[in-house]
Each structure stands twice: as structure tokens, then as C-alpha cells.
Amino acid sequence: MATRARAARLATPRLKENDAQQGKRQRTATGSAARPPLSAASPQNAPPPPPAEPAFEFAGRDDVDALLNEKMKGKNKMDYKGKSEQMTEYIKKLRACIKWLLEREDANLAEIGRLNGQLEATEKNHAEIVASLESQIEELTAIREELQKQYASLEENLKKVEAEKMDSLRSYKDEKEARTAVESARNELSDELNKVKLEQKRLNDQIKMLQDTNKRLQEYNTSLQQYNSNLQADATKNAETTAKLQKEKNTMVETMNGLKDHANSVKLQLDLAKSSQSEALRQKNDLLKEVNSLRAELQLVREDRDHKSAEIQSLLSDLGMYKELTGKSSTELENIMIRCGVLEESCSTQSERIRTLEIQLASANEKLKRSDMTTMETMAEYENQKRALEDLHFRLAEAEQKILDGENMRKKLHNTILELKGNIRVFCRVRPLLSNDSGAVSYPKSGEDIGRGVELMHNAQAYSFSFDRVFDHSASQEEVFTEISQLVQSALDGYKVCIFAYGQTGSGKTHTMMGNPEIHEQKGLIPRSLEQIFETSQCLVSQGWKYKMQASMLEIYNETIRDLLATNRTSIHEGGASKYNIKHDANGNTSVSDLTVVDVRSINEVSSLLKRAAQSRSVGKTQMNEESSRSHCVFTLRIFGANEGTDQQVQGVLNLIDLAGSERLNKSGATGDRLKETQAINKSLSCLADVIFSIAKKEEHIPFRNSKLTYLLQPCLGGDSKTLMFVNLSPESSSTGESICSLRFAARVNSCEIGVPRRQTQMRSLSQG
Numbered sequence: 066m067a068t069r070a071r072a073a074r075l076a077t078p079r080l081k082e083n084d085a086q087q088g089k090r091q092r093t094a095t096g097s098a099a100r101p102p103l104s105a106a107s108p109q110n111a112p113p114p115p116p117a118e119p120a121f122e123f124a125g126r127d128d129v130d131a132l133l134n135e136k137m138k139g140k141n142k143m144d145y146k147g148k149s150e151q152m153t154e155y156i157k158k159l160r161a162c163i164k165w166l167l168e169r170e171d172a173n174l175a176e177i178g179r180l181n182g183q184l185e186a187t188e189k190n191h192a193e194i195v196a197s198l199e200s201q202i203e204e205l206t207a208i209r210e211e212l213q214k215q216y217a218s219l220e221e222n223l224k225k226v227e228a229e230k231m232d233s234l235r236s237y238k239d240e241k242e243a244r245t246a247v248e249s250a251r252n253e254l255s256d257e258l259n260k261v262k263l264e265q266k267r268l269n270d271q272i273k274m275l276q277d278t279n280k281r282l283q284e285y286n287t288s289l290q291q292y293n294s295n296l297q298a299d300a301t302k303n304a305e306t307t308a309k310l311q312k313e314k315n316t317m318v319e320t321m322n323g324l325k326d327h328a329n330s331v332k333l334q335l336d337l338a339k340s341s342q343s344e345a346l347r348q349k350n351d352l353l354k355e356v357n358s359l360r361a362e363l364q365l366v367r368e369d370r371d372h373k374s375a376e377i378q379s380l381l382s383d384l385g386m387y388k389e390l391t392g393k394s395s396t397e398l399e400n401i402m403i404r405c406g407v408l409e410e411s412c413s414t415q416s417e418r419i420r421t422l423e424i425q426l427a428s429a430n431e432k433l434k435r436s437d438m439t440t441m442e443t444m445a446e447y448e449n450q451k452r453a454l455e456d457l458h459f460r461l462a463e464a465e466q467k468i469l470d471g472e473n474m475r476k477k478l479h480n481t482i483l484e485l486k487g488n489i490r491v492f493c494r495v496r497p498l499l500s501n502d503s504g505a506v507s508y509p510k511s512g513e514d515i516g517r518g519v520e521l522m523h524n525a526q527a528y529s530f531s532f533d534r535v536f537d538h539s540a541s542q543e544e545v546f547t548e549i550s551q552l553v554q555s556a557l558d559g560y561k562v563c564i565f566a567y568g569q570t571g572s573g574k575t576h577t578m579m580g581n582p583e584i585h586e587q588k589g590l591i592p593r594s595l596e597q598i599f600e601t602s603q604c605l606v607s608q609g610w611k612y613k614m615q616a617s618m619l620e621i622y623n624e625t626i627r628d629l630l631a632t633n634r635t636s637i638h639e640g641g642a643s644k645y646n647i648k649h650d651a652n653g654n655t656s657v658s659d660l661t662v663v664d665v666r667s668i669n670e671v672s673s674l675l676k677r678a679a680q681s682r683s684v685g686k687t688q689m690n691e692e693s694s695r696s697h698c699v700f701t702l703r704i705f706g707a708n709e710g711t712d713q714q715v716q717g718v719l720n721l722i723d724l725a726g727s728e729r730l731n732k733s734g735a736t737g738d739r740l741k742e743t744q745a746i747n748k749s750l751s752c753l754a755d756v757i758f759s760i761a762k763k764e765e766h767i768p769f770r771n772s773k774l775t776y777l778l779q780p781c782l783g784g785d786s787k788t789l790m791f792v793n794l795s796p797e798s799s800s801t802g803e804s805i806c807s808l809r810f811a812a813r814v815n816s817c818e819i820g821v822p823r824r825q826t827q828m829r830s831l832s833q834g
């Protein structure tokens with residue numbers, strides 16, 4: 066009904082307009098000039114009427130009102146004729162008016178019919194528009210509801226994402242803390258690892274040292290066995306001890322091998338743990354990177370979502386506006402629908418992306434967990450290794466103790482043997498051929514003299530000699546040192562030790578005693594002995610021993626002593642009568658007045674001393690050797706040891722002597738000063754021989770004072786020292802005469818019994834008292 070009334074309201078102004086237009090049309094069609102005025106009927110102005118009825122035109126209601134108000138006027142009251150004509154005219158007008166009114170009514174009716182049709186059509190159209198708008202409104206309401214739902218779900222998602230974000234932040238914080246903890250644990254682990262490495266290095270060094278000791282033990286054991294074969298009388302007792310030692314040594318070797326294997330396996334495990342730890346850390350870093358990138362992506366998605374939310378908001382406000390302006394075109398609605406579709410699509414993409422991100426985050430967390438577990442495993446493994454290492458330490462300490470016991474046993478045995486034997490030991494060393502000479506020296510290939518025998522061919526005659534040990538031309542400096550290392554060790558134990566090299570010029574005495582201290586392989590006995598003494602004294606610190614060492618070095622040239630360590634050059638060569646007097650005290654300790662004695666604390670200090678001394682040595686040329694030593698060179702190291710734990714004190718001496726070359730005068734071709742030198746050398750060497758043979762014969766008077774060399778070495782040769790002589794040989798056939806002389810002298814020395822070596826040791830309280 067309301068719609069209809071509105072349609073009627075809308076239709077009324079249009080009808081009036083039509084009416085007005087109709088009237089206008091009629092007026093335009095007739096024209097005011099063409100239309101006769103109502104007064105045209107007046108007979109005075111009008112031409113005589115045509116026979117036909119005059120046409121009256123009505124323009125509208127005014128004309129009709131004018132007609133109805135028209136009054137009959139006659140010339141007078143009685144002018145009926147005029148009145149009747151006027152009346153007739155009036156009736157005609159009335160008829161025309163009625164006709165016009167009828168026509169007008171028909172037209173109005175037709176117009177009303179048309180208008181009613183139009184109204185109905187308009188109403189129908191209006192109803193259709195209203196229905197479509199209603200359906201559109203319903204649709205929009207549904208869309209709005211749907212959008213509201215989506216908005217609610219988006220809001221929910223947003224809350225979820227926010228909550229997840231908070232969770233992620235929390236987990237990131239936790240993770241950061243865990244990472245810091247893991248990093249600090251890792252740092253601790255690496256510190257521990259470094260410590261373990263250092264410890265392992267130390268242990269390896271110890272193992273190496275133990276191996277060296279063991280090797281020396283082994284080699285020494287071989288030599289002991291050789292000795293044992295010579296000592297038939299004590300064979301049973303020594304064999305038992307040696308067997309025991311051998312057994313202990315085998316146990317030690319086994320323990321050491323086990324320890325070595327264990328150390329290797331621990332090292333391997335450590336390497337593995339280290340690599341797995343670094344792998345875990347690398348994985349963790351990757352994961353952290355991944356998590357960071359996921360977070361960045363999440364942030365982007367969130368921003369995108371926020372942007373979309375803002376868009377939805379603006380769309381909703383658009384929708385509100387749209388609702389107000391329902392008359393707006395449906396294309397806008399379509400656009401909105403399209404945008405809604407796009408929005409939905411983007412929402413679903415975002416949801417998908419969020420899901421993917423969630424999956425990635427979950428997998429990242431899983432990986433992180435795994436990496437944490439790996440770290441835990443590494444820690445557990447590290448703990449195991451630490452325990453294994455501690456166990457190893459314990460076993461090593463046990464092994465060290467065993468070795469120490471074995472070492473003590475060996476010392477005892479060694480000294481027992483030497484005491485039983487009581488003679489000077491002699492080693493022979495043959496240097497390599499230096500010319501194209503075929504050589505005159507050979508060695509027994511079988512029998513008990515292998516390694517101990519040497520044979521020379523001279524004037525088609527074979528000369529055989531055997532010594533405690535024979536080194537052929539191929540023997541290295543290290544091999545030679547290994548054989549004498551135990552003797553050097555005795556100096557630390559408080560013995561007087563004397564090692565000297567005897568032989569003709571150029572036979573390799575200096576090479577054997579000094580060698581080239583700068584090149585490891587060519588180092589001779591002096592630098593190697595000092596290295597060993599310093600190393601061993603360091604090791605003995607753990608057993609409470611503290612050592613003080615003093616070195617001196619002199620040469621005896623033409624029966625004159627020269628101080629090789631003097632810093633003042635003139636004092637080296639000016640040996641006045643009062644200078645360099647040799648004195649022996651009641652304890653058999655020797656001192657040389659004014660001789661430079663240097664406290665040495667490290668091998669480096671000794672090396673520089675050796676260099677200084679080498680530069681000071683008298684070197685002269687002979688026909689036999691380009692750089693022939695024309696003097697006896699005596700290096701002396703005094704060792705003072707004190708054990709705070711046991712209050713024991715020891716005092717050992719190590720004398721290392723490079724004798725001047727022994728050569729017969731006719732062979733050396735010496736004249737003048739060189740002849741004097743050679744004579745002095747030969748004299749002192751024959752004095753040495755005299756002393757040794759006198760001791761061997763147990764003569765009452767031993768001619769120590771016949772030469773500076775023998776007087777200097779009196780405490781060492783007198784019986785309570787351990788003495789070793791190297792007889793050096795030149796293998797050339799041209800040297801066989803000299804070689805046989807040297808070998809004969811050495812053989813005589815070897816057969817001499819000079820006494821029993823005594824250890825110089827005392828308790829602190831005694832010495833203090």
C-alpha cells in the first residue's frame with residue numbers, strides 16, 4: 066500500500082504536467098489570434114456569421130467560467146429578438162463548451178488509462194527493483210555476516226599467531242639462554258679439551274720418555290745379558306735377576322703398549338667427540354639461522370595480515386556506506402565481491418603459509434632438540450673420556466712406579482756387575498772410509514764375538530780383538546750414545562764417571578765426543594750426555610730431587626792447562642806457574658785453581674759454553690788431519706743432588722775427554738813446534754798407559770803425577786769411578802799399523818781391573834753435622 070501511495074504521489078505531478086502540456090498544445094494549435102474571443106459573437110464587431118455554425122474554442126477552465134458568467138444583454142428589456150439571438154449564440158457556445166468538455170473528458174479518460182498503465186508498469190518495475198534490492202540486501206547481509214565470521218576467525222588466527230609469537234619469543238628466549246648455556250658449556254668443554262690435550266701431550270711425552278727408557282732398558286738388558294754370559298760364576302744369580310727384570314720389563318712393555326693403545330683410542334674418541342660436537346654446533350647454528358629466517362617470514366606474514374585486516378576494515382566501512390547508498394550500481398558490488406574473493410584467497414594463502422611456517426618451526430624445534438641431545442651425548446662421552454683418562458693417569462702412575470722400581474733394580478744390577486767386573490770398559494768405534502781405499506777392517510759374522518769383535522789385515526796377517534762393544538762404520542751417533550747412556554745416568558746417581566776417546570789423528574775421536582752440536586744426527590756424546598742429564602734431572606724433580614750443576618772445560622796443550630771457558634782471551638793462553646794448579650781433597654774431589662766454573666741450569670746454557678770452548682781450542686794442521694786437535698780436551702760436569710723427601714745428597718762427576726791424536730812421530734811428519742806437540746801428546750798418553758797398567762798390577766806407587774792429564778784424572782782412574790774408553794779406528798789400510806797399536810793398548814786396558822766404583826752419597830744430617 067505504501068509503495069502504491071508513493072507511486073500515486075510520484076504520478077500526480079506528472080499528470081498535472083501532462084494537463085498543462087495538453088493545454089499548451091491546444092493553445093499552440095489554435096493560437097490566440099485564431100481563437101475568436103467570446104465577445105466575437107457580438108454582432109457589432111463580427112462580420113455577418115457564415116451559414117455554418119461558428120466554431121468555439123476553449124482553452125481551459127477560465128474560458129468555461131467566462132462562458133458561464135456571461136450575461137444576456139438586450140437593447141432594452143423588451144428586445145426579445147436580440148435576447149433570443151444572444152441566447153441562441155449562448156446555447157451554441159454552451160453546446161461547443163459541452164462538446165469540448167466531453168472531448169476533454171475522453172482525452173482525460175484515455176490519459177488516465179494510459180497513466181494507469183504507466184503507473185502499473187512503474188509499480189511493477191518498482192516492485193521488481195524493490196525485490197532485487199531486497200535480495201541484494203539479503204545477499205550483502207549474508208556477505209557481511211560471512212565477512213564478519215571471517216573477520217572473527219582472522220581475529221582468532223591473529224590471536225593464535227600472537228600467542229604463537231609470544232610462545233616463539235619465549236622459546237627463542239629459552240633457546241637463547243640454552244644456547245648461551247651450551248656455548249659456555251662448549252667453552253668449558255673446549256677448555257677442558259685443551260687441558261686434556263695438554264695432558265695428553267704431556268702423557269705422550271711421558272710415554273715417549275718411558276719408551277725411550279724402555280728402549281734403553283731393552284738395549285741395556287741385551288748388553289747385560291752379554292755380560293752375564295761372561296760371568297759364569299754369577300750366572301745363576303744374575304740369570305734369575307735378569308729373568309725377573311726381563312719379566313718385569315715385559316710386563317712394563319705390555320702395560321705401556323696397553324697404555325699407548327688406550328691413549329690412542331682415547332685420542333681417537335676425543336677427536337670423534339670434538340668433530341661430533343662441532344657438527345652439533347654447526348647444526349645448531351644452521352637451525353638458529355633457519356629459525357631466524359622463519360621468524361622474519363612470520364613477521365612478514367603478520368605485516369601482510371595486518372595490512373589485509375586494515376583492508377577488510379576499509380571494505381567493511383565501504384560496505385556500510387554501500388548499505389546507505391543502496392542506489393549505487395551493482396558493479397561496485399561486484400568489485401567488492403571480487404575484492405572479497407581476492408581477500409579470501411589471500412587469507413587462505415596466508416593460513417597455508419602460517420601452517421607451513423608452523424610445520425617448519427616444529428621441525429626446527431625438533432632439530433634443536435636433537436642438537437641438544439647430541440650436545441648432551443657429547444657431554445656424556447666427554448665425561449666417559451675424562452674418567453678413562455683419569456684411569457689412564459692412574460695406570461700410568463702405576464706403570465711409572467713399576468718402571469721406577471725396575472730402574473732401581475737395574476741400577477743395582479748394573480752396579481753389581483761393574484763392581485764384580487771391576488775393570489775399565491772399552492768400546493771400539495771404526496769410522497767410515499773417507500777415501501777410495503778398500504779398507505782393512507772387518508767384523509766377525511758369527512759366534513759370540515758378533516758386535517764385540519774387530520779384525521784387521523796387516524801384512525797379510527789377521528789381527529782379532531774383542532771388546533765390550535764394537536761399532537762399525539754404520540753406527541750412528543745415537544746408537545753409540547744409547548750404549549753409554551746408563552753410564553751417564555750414573556753421574557746423576559752420585560758416581561764419578563770418566564769417558565775418554567783414544568785413537569790416532571783423524572780416527573773420529575772429536576766426532577765421537579763432540580760431533581756437530583748444531584745438527585741433531587751429528588751430535589756427539591758430550592751434548593747428548595748433557596741433554597740426558599738435564600732431562601732426567603727434570604724428571605727426578607717429581608721424586609723430590611733438586612740438582613745443581615757446574616761445568617768447566619780445559620785443554621792440556623804441551624803439558625800446560627788452558628781454561629777454555631775464560632772470557633778473557635789472554636788468560637786462556639797465559640798459564641803462569643801459580644795458575645791452574647790441580648788439587649784433590651780427601652773426598653777425591655778435584656779442583657783446578659783459577660779455572661772458570663760456570664753454574665748451568667739449562668741445556669741452552671751448556672750449548673753456548675760448548676760453542677765458546679770449541680772456538681778456544683787449539684787447532685793445528687798436520688799432514689794427517691785437516692783440523693787436528695793437538696791437545697787433550699777435558700769437559701767436567703759436577704752434579705750436586707739433594708732429595709728433600711729422603712734427605713739424601715749425592716755428588717757425581719762426569720768427565721768427558723777428547724784425547725789428542727796418538728801417532729808415531731815418523732808417520733805424522735811433524736817438525737819444529739808440531740814435533741814438540743806430538744812428543745808432549747805421546748808422553749802424556751804413555752803416562753796414561755803407565756797409570757792404568759800400574760793400577761792393574763796393583764802396584765804401590767801409581768805415577769799419577771807424571772803428567773797433567775793423569776794427575777787431573779787421578780780420582781777417576783784411581784778405582785772408585787766408572788771409566789769407559791773409546792778406541793777410535795781409521796779403517797784405511799794405510800792406517801792399520803796405527804790401528805793395531807791403538808787396539809793393543811785398548812785390549813790391555815780392557816783386561817785391567819782398576820777397582821770397584823763407589824757412589825758418593827751421604828745423608829743431609831751427616832753433611833750438616
Ligand SMILES: Nc1ncnc2c1ncn2[C@@H]1O[C@H](COP(=O)(O)OP(=O)(O)OP(=O)(O)O)[C@@H](O)[C@H]1O
Nearest residue numbers: 496497570571572573574575576690693694725726
Ligand atoms: N763415525 C763417523 N762418521 C762419519 N764421519 C766421521 C766419523 N768419524 C770421524 N768422521 C770424520 O772424520 C774426520 C776426522 O774425524 P775427527 O776430527 O773426529 O778425528 P780425531 O780423531 O778427533 O782427529 P784429531 O785427533 O786429529 O783431532 C772428520 O771429518 C769427521 O767428520
